[in-house]
Amino acid sequence: MNLLNSTVNNHRFSTIKDCAIGIGLRSPHHLQILTEQPPVGWLEIHSENFFQPQSQQRQLLDKLAEVYPLSFHGIGLSLGSTDPVNKRHLALMKELIDCYQPALISEHLSWSSFNGQYFNDLLPVPYTAESLTVFCDHLNQVQDVLGRQLLVENPTTYLTFADSEMYEWEFMNEIQRRCQSGILLDLNNIYVNSINLGFSAEQYLAQINLDAVQEIHLAGFTRKTLDNGDILIDTHGSEVSEQVWQLFRIFRQTCQAPALIEWDTNIPPLEILLAQAARAEQEQIDVLNSQQVFA
Amino acid sequence: MKLTELQQQFSEYLLYQSSELADLKITGPFAAEQLMALYRNNFYISITEYLQVCFANVAALVGEDFFAQLAKAFIIAQPLRCASIEVYGSDFANFISCCEQAQSVPYLADVARLDWAVDRAKSELQHAEFPFARLAALPGAAQLEIYFQLPPNSILLASNHPVLSIWLGVKQGGLESIDMHSQESVIICPDRIEGAKITALSTTQYQFLAAINNQQNLQSLSKLDNFQQLLSASITAGFINNFIREGEL
Incomplete structure (x- = not known):
């Protein structure tokens, strides 16, 4: 993909192409991405980092929005909480979204607040009928x-x-059915959970509503040793693991949703992220080629 | 168990308000206490890391372990009440000034104030140039009733300690040559190139800018010694970049 040739028109992008590979925009790379405009398919931002209208962050986003399709990924709505939706937070998000009209908007199946206290974390939801009702509302x-x-x-x-x-x-499929929402499938999360909690990642992929998946996340994890053994921690602080690449190859056979390299801690030089994005491109080319061979 | 009860117990565990886990009926590869410890640690570590970025020079002065203790005490005392963490930390300096453990470093709270001011200034877009033409268009009597304004997210800081010297000393790796009995005043303004510009102020300059912050109008300011010189220097330096009229206050 030669993005630069296709973006000379001074406009913003309302869609992200199937199979496009993007990267998460992180502050250490802002200047380099702005000046070098590397040929990635799209960028994903954390919405909350860009809420302030008159800010240097927004000035940067104005420029990047002319070059790249955007996805806005939120972490603060706390949809799984029994607290009501934070109207101020939602208003800030709406202002941001109305301003840039990103191709995709996403949030998490989690809760992060209780009784007005926020935890800056994505906390687990019990998969019950009551939780489902609260989340969907x-x-x-x-x-x-x-x-x-x-x-x-x-x-x-x-x-x-x-x-x-x-x-x-x-639970994910039922949310989608009730709310007509989409699914962002994080393959690293599935792998980490499958090892920690003991289920089949392949079975998860086979059961999820494929038609609803509109975005894929790829990231790395860290192995932590506890007293009784190891646990995988979803740190987003390393390269995508071989096991997650394998899941990507499996899932790509049936799902063309755009995929993102997500890296949030121990952020490396941009070149490392771009190399991961290039690998994702190559992995999906290999999948496509093998499908053609067997067609 | 109702969802409200589950989230209440989970929250209380994270905040050290309860150690009761049985009702949550947690299952998993390890004991419930170990699994909940992952969430508890992540909660404190993620906010501590954020504070460490905002208050980098405080962290450098006191070291990682002490900063983590300070941050944890702050998180418990003044919980995050906003969905977006970007506004959290505005009261950290005041918390430090009241914190018994931090009394041995008397200038720490002011270093925190300076760290916070720099962090806030960096997020501001500062484009406005002083509107000389708009001022000149006002009738003479109306000019006397204007109120000058500092750029948005600019902060004035008067310290009983050599706060800027310490702040710079921490960044540059040396506090030995600083006269710890001296006092310094500074202004922190957003800057297009550097993100934030920190300037040491003389006592007179500080008092002049403080008077502007305290909404003294031009007529009142003009009675100060060296008024013309202070005003001109402040506009040139970008410490004043706007004015408003009486009715706009």
Whole structure:
């Protein structure tokens, strides 16, 4: 893809192409991306970092929006909380979205606040009928205010609740069915959970509503040793693991959703991210070629 | 268990308000305490890391372990009440000034104030040039009733300590040559190139800018010694970049 040739028109992008590979925009790379405009298919931002209208962040986003399709990924709506949706936060998000009209908007299947106290983390939801109702009520409110569909990302969870009444993929599919939302499928989260909690990642992929998946995340994890053994931590602080590349190859056979290299901690030089994006491109070319061979 | 109860117990555990986990019926590869410790640690570490970025010179002065203790005490005492963490930390300096453990470093709170001011200034877009033409268009009597303004997100800081010297000393790796009994005043303004511009002020300059911040109008300011010189220097340096009229206050 030669993005630069296709972006000389001074306009913003309303869609991200199928199979386009993007990277998460992180502050250490702002200047380099702006000046070098590397040929990645799209950029994803954390919405909350760009809420302030008169800011240097917004000035940067104005420029990048002319060059790259954008996806806005939120972490603060706390849709799974019993607290009401934070109207101020939603208003800030709406202003941002109305201003840039990103191709995709996403949030998490999690909660992060209780009784007005925020935890700056994505906390686990029990997969019960009550949780489903709460989450869907909040998601519907948000989609109504924004006038847009949201994608909901599958979380990393290090524990399960015995009260859960359904599998995570069933919960994800039911949210999508009730709210007509989309799915952001994080393959690293599925892999990390499958190892920590003991289920089949392949089964998860087979059960998720494929037609609803509009974005894929690829990231790295860290292995942490506890007293009784190892646990995988979703740090987003390393290269995508071989196991997650394998899941990507499997999933790419049936899903053409754009994919993102997500890296949030121990952020490396931009070149490393671009190399990961190039590998994702190559992996999907290989998948496509093998499908043609067997067609 | 109702979802509200589950989230309340989970929250209380994170905040050290309860150690009761049985009702949550947690299952997983490890004991519930170990699994919840992952969430608890992540909660404090993620906010501490954010504070460490905002208050980099405080962290450098006191070291990682002490800063982590300070941050944890702050997080518990003044919980995050906003969905977006970007506004959290405005009261950290005041918390430090009241914190018994930090009393051995008497200038720490002012270094925190300077760190915070620089962090805020960096997020501001500062484009406005002083509107000389708009001022000249006002009738003479109306000019006397204007109020000058500092750029948005500019902060004036008067310290009983050599705060800027310490702040720079931490960044440059040396505090030995600083006279710790001296006092310094500074202004921190957004800057298009550097993100934030920090300028040491004389006592007279500080008092002049403080009077502007305290909404003294031009007529009142003009009675100060060296008024013309102070005004001209302040506009040239970008410490004043706008004015408003009486009715716009």
